[in-house]
Amino acid sequence: MPPSVLSSRHSVTDHLERQATDAAPGAVIITCSALLREIQALIKANGWTHLEVVTISAELHNRPERIPDAVQVLITAARRKGQLVFVAYGDCGTGGRLDALLEREGVERIPGAHCYQFYSGSEQFKQFEEAELGTFYLTDFLVRHFDRLVIRGLGLDRKPELEPLVFGHYRKLLYLAQSEDQELQQRAQAAAQRLGLSYAYHYTGSGELGRSLQRFNRQLRVGSS
Amino acid sequence: MSNNEELYDEEELDLSTLPDDELVEQMYDDLYNGMHAEIGEGTQILLDRGWSAEKVLSDALVAGMGIVGVDFRDGILFVPEVLSAANAMKSGMEILRPILADTGAESVGKMVIGTVKGDIHDIGKNLVAMMMEGAGFEVIDLGINIPVETYLEALETHKPDILGMSALLTTTMPYMKVVIDTMKEKGIRDDYIVLVGGAPLNEEFGEAVGADGYCRDAAVAVDMAKELVAQRRGGAIAQVAVA
Numbered sequence: 001m002p003p004s005v006l007s008s009r010h011s012v013t014d015h016l017e018r019q020a021t022d023a024a025p026g027a028v029i030i031t032c033s034a035l036l037r038e039i040q041a042l043i044k045a046n047g048w049t050h051l052e053v054v055t056i057s058a059e060l061h062n063r064p065e066r067i068p069d070a071v072q073v074l075i076t077a078a079r080r081k082g083q084l085v086f087v088a089y090g091d092c093g094t095g096g097r098l099d100a101l102l103e104r105e106g107v108e109r110i111p112g113a114h115c116y117q118f119y120s121g122s123e124q125f126k127q128f129e130e131a132e133l134g135t136f137y138l139t140d141f142l143v144r145h146f147d148r149l150v151i152r153g154l155g156l157d158r159k160p161e162l163e164p165l166v167f168g169h170y171r172k173l174l175y176l177a178q179s180e181d182q183e184l185q186q187r188a189q190a191a192a193q194r195l196g197l198s199y200a201y202h203y204t205g206s207g208e209l210g211r212s213l214q215r216f217n218r219q220l221r222v223g224s225s
Numbered sequence: 226m227s228n229n230e231e232l233y234d235e236e237e238l239d240l241s242t243l244p245d246d247e248l249v250e251q252m253y254d255d256l257y258n259g260m261h262a263e264i265g266e267g268t269q270i271l272l273d274r275g276w277s278a279e280k281v282l283s284d285a286l287v288a289g290m291g292i293v294g295v296d297f298r299d300g301i302l303f304v305p306e307v308l309s310a311a312n313a314m315k316s317g318m319e320i321l322r323p324i325l326a327d328t329g330a331e332s333v334g335k336m337v338i339g340t341v342k343g344d345i346h347d348i349g350k351n352l353v354a355m356m357m358e359g360a361g362f363e364v365i366d367l368g369i370n371i372p373v374e375t376y377l378e379a380l381e382t383h384k385p386d387i388l389g390m391s392a393l394l395t396t397t398m399p400y401m402k403v404v405i406d407t408m409k410e411k412g413i414r415d416d417y418i419v420l421v422g423g424a425p426l427n428e429e430f431g432e433a434v435g436a437d438g439y440c441r442d443a444a445v446a447v448d449m450a451k452e453l454v455a456q457r458r459g460g461a462i463a464q465v466a467v468a
Contacts, residue, residue: 064424091395095425113395133370134345155305159259162308169345169369 026050027220028078029213030071031088034058034115034141038178038206039088042213050220052083058141062153064093068101075105086216088209090114110212115139118208119176128202134171136197140178143188150191163195173197176204240267245274249285256289257296259309265316278324286317287359294356294444307443308348311355318358332363334454337379338389339367341400346393349423352443353389360447362387373404380408380417386454389446390436392423402434409435418453422446 033055087109112118116137117125175188192199255263293310296302392398408414422440431439440446
């Protein structure tokens with residue numbers, strides 16, 4: 001495992017205050033840096049100071065086959081510290097390999113294929129897909145890092161002639177928003193314009209991410225009582 | 226004219242002045258750098274010098290894409306660069322394709338390929354189609370979001386050696402099993418080599434859905450296709466010999 005794969009900081013891309021959870025965290029959430037900001041907000045809002053959060057770089061989504069190994073390293077480290085573990089990931093393109101690992105380890109994850117699905121809920125997401133198959137989804141994280149992860153990540157800054165090959169079948173950009181932020185909405189609209197797609201907005205809040213963390217916390221309480 | 230333009234003009238390479246071996250080397254570089262117009266120009270120059278379309282395809286384009294494929298596999302090039310190279314190769318193929326069809330060049334095999342229903346992602350599928358064509362296969366590309374009925378119609382119409390299916394999404398890749406199971410129900414599964422590919426797939430998945438092979442990338446797809454078609458044809462020849 002190359003050291004660059006795992007973030008040694010609590011945040012890879014966002015500048016957030018580190019939570020005071022290092023005293024004696026009894027449980028850990030292993031997650032993607034794309035979800036960190038929302039998880040930190042949920043921890044703060046709910047006072048879940050007993051939860052530690054460790055992240056894996058969102059850039060690993062470009063090499064999803066490496067995600068299970070990265071998660072395995074963090075599960076092993078958490079077990080060594082005697083922590084209970086929850087994995088805040090979808091399948092995220094691992095093709096069931098993450099689930100196979102989690103089944104072996106007896107660890108739960110958020111239900112769903114990817115964050116678009118668990119933020120919006122499976123039924124709602126199905127409706128989005130049926131309404132327009134050619135939909136390109138953004139979350140708060142992806143709006144914030146659109147240029148780095150989408151434009152530069154796909155090489156469109158260096159090779160703009162590739163844009164029709166990459167986005168030729170997309171018709172719509174749908175911003176699935178976790179926060180009600182006017183500036184992010186403007187940036188999402190600009191992203192749609194940049195890609196020549198129509199724009200739509202849907203507020204999801206924390207969706208299934210929030211509900212999954214609540215369930216994990218209830219299990220912790222039952223376990224400790 | 227500015228100084229920069231003068232400099233550019235002085236340095237611009239006239240491909241037609243290069244001898245054959247240097248021109249082919251230059252085309253390797255141009256493919257590597259995704260230079261669309263230059264590849265079309267180089268292809269035409271070689272044809273004008275009396276090269277056969279097959280020789281231009283194999284010695285200039287396919288060999289050049291081979292270098293790109295190796296560097297992609299070794300992590301030196303990434304998807305945007307490979308796409309760019311494939312896009313450049315397309316300009317050469319557009320010139321060669323009608324000539325190859327007219328001269329009745331022998332096809333290595335025939336493939337029907339498409340991205341499965343519910344999925345619109347076709348970058349990988351297009352790369353495979355391009356590389357297969359470059360390797361001498363006749364490729365019928367059905368496009369994206371392909372339902373089982375369309376796959377079956379295409380098999381019936383084109384009678385290919387290979388059916389290729391691609392998916393990028395975890396949610397759409399199980400559809401490959403729907404297609405293969407339908408082929409089994411109709412008793413036609415063993416009439417075709419079935420290859421599958423896509424980012425979230427792996428070898429176990431390929432086996433689980435009943436495919437003949439999982440292709441990690443476009444270069445693997447070409448190698449596997451050649452091998453399986455050769456095996457199948459060899460098997461057929463052996464059966465005839467025994468009979």
